[in-house]
Amino acid sequence: xxxxxxxxxxxxxxxxxxxxxxxxxxxxxxxxxxxxxxxxxxxxxxxxxxxxxxxxxxxxxxxxxxxxxxxxxxxxxxxxxxxxxxxxxxxxxxxxxxxxxxxxxxxxxxxxxxxxxxxxxxxxxxxxxxxxxxxxxxxxxxxxxxxxxxxxxxxxxxxxxxxxxxxxxxxxxxxxxxxxxxxxxxxxxxxxxxxxxxxxxxxxxxxxxxxxxxxxxxxxxxxxxxxxxxxxxxxxxxxxxxxxxxxxxxxxxxxxxxxxxxxxxxxxxxxxxxxxxxxxxxx
Amino acid sequence: xxxxxxxxxxxxxxxxxxxxxxxxxxxxxxxxxxxxxxxxxxxxxxxxxxxxxxxxxxxxxxxxxxxxxxxxxxxxxxxxxxxxxxxxxxxxxxxxxxxxxxxxxxxxxxxxxxxxxxxxxxxxxxxxxxxxxxxxxxxxxxxxxxxxxxxxxxxxxxxxxxxxxxxxxxxxxxxxxxxxxxxxxxxxxxxxxxxxxxxxxxxxxxxxxxxxxxxxxxxxxxxxxxxxxxxxxxxxxxxxxxxxxxxxxxxxxxxxxxxxxxxxxxxxxxxxxxxxxxxxxxx
Numbered sequence: 001x002x003x004x005x006x007x008x009x010x011x012x013x014x015x016x017x018x019x020x021x022x023x024x025x026x027x028x029x030x031x032x033x034x035x036x037x038x039x040x041x042x043x044x045x046x047x048x049x050x051x052x053x054x055x056x057x058x059x060x061x062x063x064x065x066x067x068x069x070x071x072x073x074x075x076x077x078x079x080x081x082x083x084x085x086x087x088x089x090x091x092x093x094x095x096x097x098x099x100x101x102x103x104x105x106x107x108x109x110x111x112x113x114x115x116x117x118x119x120x121x122x123x124x125x126x127x128x129x130x131x132x133x134x135x136x137x138x139x140x141x142x143x144x145x146x147x148x149x150x151x152x153x154x155x156x157x158x159x160x161x162x163x164x165x166x167x168x169x170x171x172x173x174x175x176x177x178x179x180x181x182x183x184x185x186x187x188x189x190x191x192x193x194x195x196x197x198x199x200x201x202x203x204x205x206x207x208x209x210x211x212x213x214x215x216x217x218x219x220x221x222x223x224x225x226x227x228x229x230x231x232x233x234x235x236x237x238x239x240x241x242x243x244x245x246x247x248x249x250x251x252x253x254x255x256x257x258x259x260x261x262x263x264x265x266x267x268x269x270x271x272x273x274x275x276x277x278x279x280x281x282x283x
Numbered sequence: 284x285x286x287x288x289x290x291x292x293x294x295x296x297x298x299x300x301x302x303x304x305x306x307x308x309x310x311x312x313x314x315x316x317x318x319x320x321x322x323x324x325x326x327x328x329x330x331x332x333x334x335x336x337x338x339x340x341x342x343x344x345x346x347x348x349x350x351x352x353x354x355x356x357x358x359x360x361x362x363x364x365x366x367x368x369x370x371x372x373x374x375x376x377x378x379x380x381x382x383x384x385x386x387x388x389x390x391x392x393x394x395x396x397x398x399x400x401x402x403x404x405x406x407x408x409x410x411x412x413x414x415x416x417x418x419x420x421x422x423x424x425x426x427x428x429x430x431x432x433x434x435x436x437x438x439x440x441x442x443x444x445x446x447x448x449x450x451x452x453x454x455x456x457x458x459x460x461x462x463x464x465x466x467x468x469x470x471x472x473x474x475x476x477x478x479x480x481x482x483x484x485x486x487x488x489x490x491x492x493x494x495x496x497x498x499x500x501x502x503x504x505x506x507x508x509x510x511x512x513x514x515x516x517x518x519x520x521x522x523x524x525x526x527x528x529x530x531x532x533x534x535x536x537x538x539x540x541x542x543x544x545x546x547x548x549x550x551x552x553x554x555x556x557x558x559x560x561x562x563x564x565x566x
Contacts, residue, residue, distance in 0.1 A: 119496040138496060170493055183482055184494035188502045191478050194535040196554035199466055202531055205560040210422060210453055211467035212561055213402040218504045219471045223558035227551035235547060246540045248485055250533055252477040257529045264518060268510035271479035275506035277488040278495055 002027075002090075002157050006058035008034040008077060009069030010043040013094045013118065015130030017066055018048045023132040025164045034058050035069075043127045059084040059111075063154055067093035071101065071233035078104040078113070085111035090154040092116045096181065096230075097237040098143050098174040106145070114155060115143030115174060118167065119185070123224065133166075140167035143174045182241035186234060187249055190242070192222035285310075285373075285440050289341035291317040291360060292352030293326040296377045296401065298413035300349055301331050306415040308447045317341050318352075326410045342367040342394075346437055350376035354384065354516035361387040361396070368394035373437040375399045379464065379513075380520040381426050381457040389428070397438055398426030398457060401450065402468070406507065416449075423450035426457045465524030469517060470532055473525070475505035 005021065007014040010033045021027040033040050033049035040052030058065060059081055067074045074095045081091065089111040095101050098115050105113035119139040122129060140162055149155050162169050172180070199208045208216075225231060235242060256267060288304065290297040293316045304310040316323050316332035323335030341348060342364055350357045357378045364374065372394040378384050381398045388396035402422040405412060423445055432438050445452050455463070482491045491499075508514060518525060539550060 119494070121496075121498075139493060172493075180486070180490065180494040183485055184491055184499050185496060187481070188478065188499045190536065190539055191474055192498075192502060192558075193551055193554045194532060194539055195471065195474050196558045197539075197550050198470070198528075198532045198535045200553060200557040201535070202466055202528075203463070205557055207463065208467055208557075209561055210455075211402070211463040213404075213421060213468060215475075215505045216467050216471045217562065218501045219474060220558040220561060221501045222498045223554045224562065225555070227548055227555070231551060232544075232548065236544075243540060245481075245485075246536060249477060249481045250536050250540070252481045252484070253473065253529060253533050253536075256473060256477055256480075257526060257533070261515075261519075265510055265515065267480050268476055268514060270483060271476045271506045272508070272510070274483035274488055274491075275475075275479045275503040278492060278503060279500065279507065 002063040003029040004062045006032040006062035014068030015127035016134040019132035065091045070229040071095045102174040117141040136166040182245040187245040196223035285346040286312040287345045289315040289345035297351030298410035299417040302415035348374045353512040354378045385457040400424040419449040465528040470528040479506035
């Protein structure tokens with residue numbers, strides 16, 4: 001029975017996890033936070049965590065530790081964590097790439113690590129934007145280091161929380177996860193950023209605005225995402241699969257660029273059908 | 284004073300134009316429709332037009348003719364129109380590309396042609412989806428063949444209607460229009476279609492759905508657009524500027540693919556700033 005939860009990184013994801021735990025699970029134990037003092041103060045004032053503590057205190061007193069800082073910071077924390085962990089501490093994370101994170105936690109002797117990736121977010125960041133329903137209906141990837149971890153009571157309890165959050169849990173190997181999201185998430189980001197860069201270079205904002213409609217708006221939404229601490233880390237920890245995804249996309253654009261009528265018609269038709277299929281099954 | 288308006292093509296755009304004319308301008312004259320019998324019947328039943336007529340009857344009796352069918356059909360109609368037009372008939376269109384359309388109307392002797400392009404639309408088509416506020420806040424391009432056309436009373440009256448529709452009127456030369464929308468609209472479509480095609484080929488819908496979040500959804504919205512009678516015609520009548528826009532985009536993706544940290548950071552930062560600027564000034 002998990003009685004004390006610690007959340008390292010009380011930004012949008014960590015704070016939403018805490019709120020979901022209170023409101024959707026009905027968790028009545030203590031929720032500790034680990035972060036910079038000014039963030040902890042805000043999170044306590046907002047009623048998201050009960051108290052701010054050091055990582056060492058969290059690792060040695062909590063039953064469950066949720067790592068929801070940047071990927072770089074998660075990897076750093078995993079490097080320090082095991083010696084200070086209370087034996088049997090269950091640790092999970094919310095990093096957007098999994099292979100390097102799983103590798104870093106590979107040698108744990110005291111703590112048990114389960115990799116996680118909630119595919120959720122919104123345009124605003126920080127604990128002020130926390131939302132107990134943020135994860136609802138979204139994919140939540142889980143990477144187990146060992147099948148035997150699933151039957152550890154605290155791991156099973158975490159798994160049950162995710163059901164209460166209304167997420168679509170997907171068990172996956174780390175490498176497969178990283179190749180999959182390179183196409184469904186990272187490539188989409190690169191496509192949007194490159195589109196914005198093209199229009200910026202060729203037209204500039206004033207000219208582009210003259211010809212901008214809702215279709216373009218939808219294509220440029222991702223380009224507004226932050227780089228530091230987010231895409232910087234994703235690109236650094238998933239460079240191989242992202243490069244392959246970009247190569248596929250560039251070939252597809254080159255094919256469309258050269259294609260004659262019938263081939264273009266086929267591409268539009270099958271791409272349209274694919275996009276509608278994805279929409280209809282509720283992404 | 285325009286007393287009789289004819290609308291050739293009573294789909295989403297033509298029907299919305301008719302509704303906007305009634306509700307936002309308060310037009311009390313007759314509105315005729317030109318289309319296939321089954322479409323005319325629906326448009327009369329929906330109270331969008333008063334009566335269906337032939338193109339010949341419309342051209343010889345109306346004061347103002349709005350061409351809102353496909354680009355191919357608009358070009359065809361412009362080829363037949365002038366000899367049957369009543370002298371001084373003002374004709375405009377809603378085609379998404381302008382150079383070939385303007386060229387086709389270049390030799391008019393009886394009718395006066397003003398090219399138009401409302402950048403508006405929605406996912407559903409047909410007169411059932413008509414909306415008097417469809418054009419509100421959207422760009423509406425106008426291409427004049429001659430400065431002198433602006434002072435023709437029926438042309439000035441049409442121009443005043445557009446103000447009542449709440450559009451952002453932009454006067455532009457046809458070639459400049461086509462180069463601009465190749466980047467802001469046609470390239471965005473190709474980027475979305477190619478992204479859907481890449482995911483379809485590499486993952487298929489079932490796998491892609493596992494890793495699909497709201498960012499991808501936003502990037503695949505345009506890919507759902509129809510090809511026949513819409514993108515087929517746009518690609519056929521603006522192939523040069525679209526090919527150039529694709530070349531720019533492919534180079535930008537290749538640059539991102541090869542770039543090291545600092546250059547990627549710069550691209551993300553300036554692309555993000557560009558996208559936010561466009562959003563903030565309300566596209």
